[in-house]
Amino acid sequence: MNTYFITGATGVLGSAVVRELLADSQNQLVLLVRAENNAALQKRAAWLVASLEINTVTANRINFVQGDVEQEKLGLSPNEFAKLGERVTHIIHSAASVRMNHSLERARLAAVTATEHVIQLAQLGWKNSSLKKMEVVSTVGVGGKRKEPLPEGWLEEPRDFHNTYEQSKAEAESVLRVEAERGLPITVHRPSMIVGNSLTGYILHFQIFYFLLEFITGRRTRGVIPDISERYVDTIPVDYVARVVSWSSRNPLTIGRVLHLCAGQKNATSxxxxxxxxILKFREKGLFVPYEHILPVPWFKLLVSSILPFLPRKTRRSVNVLPIFLNYTENQVFTNTETCEILKNSGFILPCPDEFLGPVIDYYLSATYSV
Known part of the structure; x- marks a missing residue:
């Protein structure tokens, strides 16, 4: 019997990992959930069980625990923390705050401090000889503004970042590297931009890619869009990432490695x-798509900065994130050759955007604009 301790279970990837792990009846799950009180905890637990369509028998293998990765001992009592360290066999740390405009102090709390607290549990489990493996979800964004392809390994070179999220996740990786070199059985996973299930398009929450869709179709900018004709973005379906993380947790071969769960240059999404x-699918749904006015990217940025002060506050908040989205239209290159080589022997096939983009957009439209 395995006992998995999972953070971020109510997030996009964490919830998909939960679904994947529950497919094995030998897995017991302990899910750390942030909640104000026990009533709020039960409400979030019920919501997750309903969202994942988990039956009662399977749900009995889940233990929901009220806590917070940003607090010492994960917000648990010393006794609760000690008992957890005795029984946990696997740790999957996927909790994260994906806001790009946090202050650096706040971003570090969500990434670095939280990682340090989860490591404390891992160290206790390792000391008790109960812990077998620890999986940590990072991001390919740790490469920041690096122009060369991001290597599949630890990265310590100085570099600039697009935002505080990237910087704080890079700093968290530095902490993990030290612990890995000390012997903790850690694997770091760097996914790219996660989208919905490769077959159904299902996703628990809509994230950056879906805002990009509204942006690049001109629906958020009255048809004025930057020239993206030669731009690509690295997207990866959530079910693929969840399967790899689950598989890696059972595989000592990946200890000490950094896996790139991304499309790579050849499979990036145009x-x-x-x-x-x-645009085609929006119109098929009967949704308005404005006539497009395409501007060179520098002109578009200048236009956004020029009109921003004159917009209503609500509109200004929406338009203010456009430069952040533009960062994700830059052609960043992430290598995944070594990771794919490791995974192919276990039957993993890298999803193709031409196959999963349709279901991903269809699900978004049906969930967002259904009458």
Whole structure:
């Protein structure tokens, strides 16, 4: 019997990992959930069980625990923390705050401090000889503004970042590297931009890619869009990432490694193709798509900065994130050769955007705009 301790279970990836792990009846799950009180905890637990369509028998293998990765001992009492360290065999740390405009102090609390607290549990489990493996979800964004392809390994070189999220996750990786070199059985997973299930398009929450869809179709900018004809974005379906994380947790081969769960240069998503497909599907749904006015990217940025002060507060908040989205239309390159080599022998096939983009957009439209 395995006992998995999971953070971020109510998030996009964490929930998919939960679903994947519950498929094995030998797995017991302890889910750390942030909640104000026990009533709020039970409400969030019921919501997750309903969202994942987990039956009663399977749900009995889940133990929901009220806590917080940003607090010492994960917000648990010393006794609760000690008992957890005795029984946990696997740790999957996927909790994260994906806001790009946090202050650096706040971003570090969510990434670095939280990672340090989860490591404390891992160290206790390792000392008790109960812990077998620890999986930590990072991001390919740790490469920041690095122009060269991001290598599949620890990265310590000085570099600039697009935002505080990238910087704080990079700093968290530095902490993990020290612990890995000391012997903790850690594997770091760097996914790219996560989208919905490769077959059904299902996703628990809509994240950056879905805002990009509204942006590049001109629905958020009255048809004025930057020239994205030669731009790509690295997207990866959530079910693929969840399967790899689950598999890795059972595989000592990945200890000490950094896995790139991304499309890579050859399979990156063409934003122009995504835009054309999205426009087609929006219109099939009977949704308005404005006539497009395409501007060179520098002109578009200048236009946004010029009109921002004159917009209503609510609109200003929406438009203010456009430069952040533009960062994700830059052609960043993430290598995944070594990771794919490791995974292919276990039957993993890298999903193709031409196959999963349709279901991903369809699910978004049906969930967001259904009458």
């Amino acid at each position: 934003l122009d193709k995504a835009r054309i497909l999205a």
